[in-house]
Amino acid sequence: MRLFHYPYQKVLKYSKSQFAIYWLCAISFIESFILPLPLQDVLLASMSLQKRNKAYYYALFCTLSSVAGAMIGYYLGVYFIDFLLPFIETFGYLSQLNQAESWFVKYGIWIILIAGFSPVPYKIFTIAAGMLSMALLPFILFSLVARAARYFLIAFLVRKFGKQCDAWLNKNIDRLGYILIVIIATGLWYVY
Numbered sequence: 001m002r003l004f005h006y007p008y009q010k011v012l013k014y015s016k017s018q019f020a021i022y023w024l025c026a027i028s029f030i031e032s033f034i035l036p037l038p039l040q041d042v043l044l045a046s047m048s049l050q051k052r053n054k055a056y057y058y059a060l061f062c063t064l065s066s067v068a069g070a071m072i073g074y075y076l077g078v079y080f081i082d083f084l085l086p087f088i089e090t091f092g093y094l095s096q097l098n099q100a101e102s103w104f105v106k107y108g109i110w111i112i113l114i115a116g117f118s119p120v121p122y123k124i125f126t127i128a129a130g131m132l133s134m135a136l137l138p139f140i141l142f143s144l145v146a147r148a149a150r151y152f153l154i155a156f157l158v159r160k161f162g163k164q165c166d167a168w169l170n171k172n173i174d175r176l177g178y179i180l181i182v183i184i185a186t187g188l189w190y191v192y
Contacts, residue, residue: 004177008042008169015046024058025065032069033076033123036091040066044151048158049166055155062151063144070116070126070143077130084127093124100128109138116146 014020024047028040044062048055076084088094103111104125115125129139158165169176 028062028065029069033073059151059155063148066147073126074130077127081131112142113146
């Protein structure tokens with residue numbers, strides 16, 4: 001069953017749109033404080049695959065949009081955490097928020113480098129940083145470094161291995177999707 005092949009082809013199709021850069025910026029912005037899935041990675045990779053000479057240009061806009069969204073998440077944590085807690089609990093992110101809070105206490109602002117680069121829900125860390133009143137300037141700088149590292153790495157890999165990656169993904173996207181489901185299910189089982 002090719003459950004993931006069709007969405008992958010759709011993303012490739014949308015990445016050719018004249019509005020793709022706007023979608024990339026919007027998704028990257030929203031993902032930093034509310035969107036549950038990191039869809040900007042897939043869109044960035046597919047846009048870079050379509051126009052490899054603009055890969056770093058797309059990565060720059062993705063980075064700046066993501067950091068702007070991270071600032072929204074930070075201010076949500078500062079001013080609206082009491083309002084947001086019921087929603088965070090409803091969507092099952094309360095334990096992750098508590099874990100992020102303990103990591104902030106243990107590692108300080110350095111956790112932003114890890115959260116911004118890795119596939120963990122970055123929105124939890126942006127809100128937690130505001131909730132804990134972390135210093136804003138280091139938060140912005142660390143977010144900028146982490147997000148740039150992530151998106152420019154994607155752009156670099158697509159520029160270097162683009163056609164080979166596309167052929168490999170077309171062949172293996174469904175296996176990867178099912179593996180991702182197993183990893184997420186295992187992680188949820190472990191957390192709960």
